[in-house]
Amino acid sequence: MSSPALEPDGEPATLPAWLRARSDDELTRLFELRPDLATPPPPDFDILAARLEIRVSVLRALDTLDTFALEVGAVLTLLPCPVSVGRLAELCGGLDVRSAVAALRARGLVWGDGDQLRLVGTAADLLGDRALGLGRAARDCLAAYRVPQLARLATALGVTRAGRIAPAGRVAPAVAAGQERGAAVAKETLVAEVAERLGDPAVVRGLAAECSPAAGRILARLAEGPARGATAEAGRLLAVSAARTPVEELLARGLLVGVDADEVEMPREVGLALRGDRPTGTLHPAPPQLTGRQVAAASVDPAAALAAETVVRHVATLLQAWGTSPIVPLRTGGLSVRDLRAVARLLEIPEPEAAFVVELAASAGLVDTTSGVDVRIVPTTAFDRWSVDLTAHRWALLVEGWVRSASVASLVGDRDERGRQVSALSVDVRRSAAPATRAEVLAALAAAPDGVAPSPADVRALLTWRAPRRGGALQELLVDATLQEAELLGLTGRGAAATTGRLLAELLVESAGALGPAPIGAGLTAKPGSFVDALADALAPLLPEPVDELLLQADLTAVAPGPLVADVAAELARLADIESTGAATVYRFSEESLRRALDAGASPGDIHDLLARLGRGGVPQALTYLVDDTARRHGRLRSGPAESYLRCDDTALLSEVVASRRTQTLGLRRIAPTVVISRLPVAELLDGLRAAGFAPAAEGPDGRVVVSRPETHRTPARARSAAADPAAVRRGQLRDAVKLVRRGDESARALRLAGGAATTFGNSAVEGLVRSAPLILVRLQAAVRERSRVLLGYVDQQGTPSDRVVRPTALDGGWLTAWDETAAAPRRFVLHRVTAVADVVDPFASA
Incomplete structure (x- = not known):
């Protein structure tokens, strides 16, 4: 066996060794881009390397990559590892792939330097699954065929070394087991030989030339991708001489493989051969250009400033009203439809805009529910400070709350999965992806030329290029909602990015590195208060000067x-x-x-x-x-508790009040020429008299007029995030995690050096026994990928431990499917019962 390649420092070229050689800044950046790797901090670099291959973690990392980086990663799956950057660029048609490689390497999806690039195994599995419109490898496609089908295909391809296995009849169990094992070996041999034959481009092109023009058109379409197609003839694998239809011709020659009862797939090797000098197809190294409606650039900022001033006024009007008359929330939480309609009438705006104003006030911490039994929705104490601030600063505080909030006002009025209507201020309007999408949409708008109002479709296309794995109906909804809300907030004017919107996009990404987007919330507070102050300073010159005259x-x-x-x-x-x-x-x-x-x-x-x-x-x-x-007229009538009374020195006026038809429901009774009493409380009596057209004033027990001011309600504002820069604090924590990993790795390496040699199991050597759960998972994934044998330590349901030599075939849903060599049969193992895994080295492998 050949010895493994060495790093410059003499260590084997392994992922842990590569991580060990990274600088602290590079590891900190890795933890920033993949925070799940540092939670909790890994004890050493072996565990960190294992976490890099955990499927969920890799999926999250892939979700942050743009289209070109994903395409470059997919191209890497087509090349044998390790590969050089030059060879990778050559296969990509001469494109500059350095930035894409840097993005992949920064996230730990690609490791190795210079001419030694390697793709992490799990990333290769995910990116290589029908990559770039190609099908799966021929070995994977052919696994669905039985031995007779494979033998027929081998004959058509000119494979002459295929062996024959006698069918198992009524024989002893040991003999039947041997025949079953032999059939499996024969199938594996046939699959390997047919796949090797299809891997020769000259053979594939020769077979394609033998087919009819109709079959050639099918080949051309599937070669461009996707490489799968539906047909009722998928199971008709005939001899070449018996093939009649175009699909039968292709199946008979192995150019298509029936992978299901009604589905065929073109093997990857066939697709690459037919694509010729463009094996990767069409790549997308640059994002799509933003186009849209042209607007006068000079009109953008004034329109945005007017919208900003309007939204501040709406929030102030709403909370002043709620401070006087608190709102009772629904039992399930949130604002009722009736109250939302009342808000729309109060502000004279449509209900969707009213829902946005409500959510905006809540996201800024200006309104909240009270505690206790009698719950009400009222302004917070922060509203009192906010209401006396300058308009630009008030607006900036609203924007800060908006970019951090997970609430999506556009969902108000929709139906949830249970058919219930989504209400404002409820948990149903929250979407965790909203802050990230807002930042991405604002960045896209800021990238548009001056005076261009991009259409929602163009913005969605750009975001799809930047993060193609995060698309879907929710993404489209969030993009459309952000565009509407940005216009209402004054971040855009007439659909084009305003000065304030471009500044906000800068602030949201200012702390991002060159290798990828910043974590959500990064850049919001580079210095205490700088975010709000910068936005306020940008808006202030656009607003008219406040006036103090009418x-x-x-x-x-x-x-x-x-x-x-x-x-x-x-x-x-x-x-x-x-x-x-x-x-x-x-x-x-x-x-x-x-x-x-x-x-x-x-x-x-x-x-x-x-x-x-x-x-x-x-x-x-x-x-x-x-x-x-x-x-x-004010105060000529005075009311006091009797339940209440009226007194007036003008007896004629008092007579008019008692005799009026509009006051009959007030239960008035005259007890003196200048005094009338009522059974109603003072407040109700005053309201009734005013509704009847009179102007009474309230009187206290001492006879003086009672000054009646509207009662205001407040609830304590919830604690907001600290003034310290959260991104800087998080970065410091990640640097500490890097130090912990290095210290733990030094201790672990010292223990390994003091450990014993490899052991044996039967006639085979056992190397690298691992007992850690992440390492067990990674080792099993590698065994499935490489079709290698492993020693499996396993505890059954009765708690009985055992050691088994198996050949893993699939790992999914917490189960391991493997060929058990002891029982000579396939078996499924529960992953959490696996106690140890070690590679089994075949002593005859080098023969």
Whole structure:
């Protein structure tokens, strides 16, 4: 047997040895890209190498690769290992494959340097399964054939060394077992010889030339890929002379193999031979170009700024309303359909947008449910701080919550798998892939030229190239939702990336290395507060300067020519109601709105002074009269508990109240010329009188007017992430894990050097006995791949240990299927009962 290749330091060329030679920075990057490898930290490099081959871990790593890196990995499965970068580039048509190889190597899917590239075994299994549109290897395809079929095919291909095995009849069990073992050997021999014959491109091209034109067209189509096809003739393997149809011709010559009752497959060797000078087919080294609708570049930022200001106003309006009137959530959690419709009416927007505003406020930590039995949805204490901040900073806080949130507002109103309607603020709207998809969509939008609004189909095509293994209906939904939400947030304007959107895309990837995307959340807080501050600084120049003056008009409206200063907006909200919004906001003064200010404790003089200070062109006479008239009527009627009472010095007015038809339901009874009592509580009596057109004021026990301000409700804000950079903290933890691996590996190597020599089992030498679960799994996977024999330590259901020499054939679903040489029969073993595995070296292998 030939000795294994050596690394420059003299160690055998193995995956653990290669990992051992990596720098700490390279291993830290490996743990960043595949965090499951470091959880918990592996005790040595042998265990780390075993984890690199665990199927689930490899699948996750493959999911992060772009199309070209996956194609380069698939090309590696077509070449014998080790292979040089030059040979790999040559097979890829001369393309530059260095970046793809670097991405594969950084994730531990490819190991070795320079001219010694090797693909990790599990990655080879996953990438090599019908790679690049080709079929499986001929040996795998032919495994479905019986010995007579293989013999007929061997004859057609000119194979003359195939042996004959007599059928087993009524013979002794030992003889029958020997015949069964001999039949298996004969089948394996036939498969190997036929596969070797099909591996000769000249033979394949000669066989293809013998076929009819119709059969040639089938070959050409399947050679381009995919290499499988459905036909009712899949089981008709005839002699070449008996073949009549095109499929029968191809099956008879082994150019197609019937792998199922109605399915045929072209073996990989056949496909490679027929592809000629383009064995890998069409590769995709560059992402698709983003195209779309052209918009005026100068209009993008203004449109985005208007959307940003609008969404901030919507959140503020919603939470002010919920602070006064808390919402009762559903028993299953979330917002009811009725309450969501109320939000849409309040904000005058469609229900899908209302659901987005609700989820946006929750993701920013501005609204939450209260604790205890009487659960309510109310603003948090963070809302009070947020509401007095500058508009740009308020918007940036909303964006920060959005990019971190797993909630997808577009799912609100859909049906879940149980047929129930998905509600806002429920766990059903959460999707773990949402933050990553948002970052990818923003990066795609930022890559588009200025003034180009990419279509959703183009964005999906680009993301499919960047991560083709993560597609599907959910991916499409998340992409469409992100595009809509980015427009509502002001990250895009008229569909094109705005200055704020391009900056956000930069911030999301600024801590990513050159070898791949950053972990989710990386780059959000390179310095405490830098993310929010950077976004706020980018938006601030796009917003109009806040104003502290109004245009008061004779029709009892006021026009704010821009965003109002926060304290002015709060004072005006008590005096007037918003009638319309946009670049300028229109407020409407009415008796009801002025009564609200008077009830809150404002005096007529305060209202006149405020209007005089805010009015740019003076206060219209109609507005002055309205304030004075409302103030004169306000408080002339006073109510107190009796359950409640009314008193008024104007007996005529009191008589009018008692006699009015609109007050009959209030249960009023006059007990004195100036006093009336009611059975209703004070609050209900006041509401009823106001609905009837009167303007009473509440009175306390001491006879003074009670100032009534709307009750506000709050719940403590939940703890947010610390100001420290989470990416930096995580990177430090991974560096510590690397140090632990190195220290543990040194101890493990010292113990191995002090251990004993290899043992024997029967007439065969046993090498490399392993008892660790990850190493057992990797060793069995390699045995299935290489069709080698292993010694299996196994404990049955009764707890009886035994050692068996087996030849594994399949490993799936927690079961190992293998040929048991002791019983001369196939057998299935439960994986968690396997206690040890060792390679069995055949003493006659070199003969």
